[in-house]
Amino acid sequence: MQGSENLRDLFIYKALSDAQVQQYNELGYHRYGRILTDTGLQRMREECMAAWRADKGEFDPNKTWLHNALLVNIHHRSSVVRRYYFEGPLVDVAEQLLGPNIKGATSQLTFKMRGNNKPFHWHQDNGYGQLDPYNAISCLTALDHADVENGCLWIIPGSHLKGQVDVGAAGTAEAKKAWVEIKLDADETKALPMPLKAGECLFFHGWTLHKSEGNLSKDRDRRILFLRYADADAVEVYNNRAPRLGRLVRGTTKFPEVRAFEADLA
Numbered sequence: 001m002q003g004s005e006n007l008r009d010l011f012i013y014k015a016l017s018d019a020q021v022q023q024y025n026e027l028g029y030h031r032y033g034r035i036l037t038d039t040g041l042q043r044m045r046e047e048c049m050a051a052w053r054a055d056k057g058e059f060d061p062n063k064t065w066l067h068n069a070l071l072v073n074i075h076h077r078s079s080v081v082r083r084y085y086f087e088g089p090l091v092d093v094a095e096q097l098l099g100p101n102i103k104g105a106t107s108q109l110t111f112k113m114r115g116n117n118k119p120f121h122w123h124q125d126n127g128y129g130q131l132d133p134y135n136a137i138s139c140l141t142a143l144d145h146a147d148v149e150n151g152c153l154w155i156i157p158g159s160h161l162k163g164q165v166d167v168g169a170a171g172t173a174e175a176k177k178a179w180v181e182i183k184l185d186a187d188e189t190k191a192l193p194m195p196l197k198a199g200e201c202l203f204f205h206g207w208t209l210h211k212s213e214g215n216l217s218k219d220r221d222r223r224i225l226f227l228r229y230a231d232a233d234a235v236e237v238y239n240n241r242a243p244r245l246g247r248l249v250r251g252t253t254k255f256p257e258v259r260a261f262e263a264d265l266a
C-alpha cells in the first residue's frame with residue numbers, strides 16, 4: 001500500500017459528541033458504526049488474510065485456541081492496519097476518551113472461524129494485562145458481519161464501574177505468557193449482544209465485562225481486528241510496573257523507551 005494514499009479513502013472519521021462521551025463513561029462502551037470505507041475494508045481483509053494464511057492455514061479443531069484464534073502484532077505485517085492503528089480515526093477517539101498523550105498498546109487479529117465453537121469467557125481486557133492508569137480502550141473492528149450465531153461479542157453495560165476484578169494468579173506475567181484463560185462470574189441477565197456489520201467498530205473500557213460464544217454458523221467466519229490504546233505513560237502492573245511499550249501515537253510520554261519504540265515504523 002502507498003503511504004501517500006488518502007486516509008479518508010480508507011477510514012471514516014467522526015468525532016464523538018459530548019453526549020456520546022458521557023454515555024461511554026456511563027455504559028463502558030460505544031458503537032462507532034461504520035469506520036472503514038469499502039476500499040479500507042477490502043484492503044484490510046486482503047492484508048490480514050495474507051498474514052493469517054501464512055501463519056495459520058485452515059482452522060483445525062485439533063490445534064490450540066491460541067493457534068486458531070490469535071495473531072499478534074498484525075501492524076507489523078499489514079501497512080493498512082499500521083496506518084489505521086497509528087493515524088486512523090481511533091486515535092482521535094482515544095484522545096477524546098484518554099486525553100492528549102496516547103500509545104498503541106495491543107494490535108492483533110482475534111478470529112473465530114467457522115467450526116470454532118469455543119466460547120471466550122467473561123473477562124476484562126485489563127485482567128489479561130493490567131495497565132495503570134486504568135483507562136485503556138479496546139477497539140474491535142469487524143472484518144465480517146458478526147452476530148449471535150457466529151460468535152459476536154457480548155457486553156455487560158456499566159460493568160466497568162465496579163473497577164478492576166482481582167483474577168489472582170491468572171493476572172500474573174507468567175499467566176499472560178501462557179494465555180491462562182480467565183473466567184469471571186457475571187450476571188447473564190444483564191448481557192447484551194453486540195452485533196457488528198463488516199467495517200463497523202465497537203470500543204469499550206478495559207474494565208468492561210465481555211465474552212463471546214462459539215461460532216455456531218456453518219459457513220461464516222467471524223474475523224475481528226482488535227486494537228488497544230492506553231495513556232502514553234501507562235505501566236504494566238503485572239510486570240513490576242514497567243512501561244508498556246507501544247508506539248506513541250499522540251502527545252508526549254515521560255518514558256524515553258516508549259518515545260523510541262517503533263518511532264521509525266512507517
Ligand SMILES: O=C(O)CCC(=O)C(=O)O
Nearest residue numbers: 110111112120125210212
Ligand atoms: O475473539 C473473541 O471472541 C473474544 C476476544 C476478546 O474478548 C478479547 O480478545 O478480549
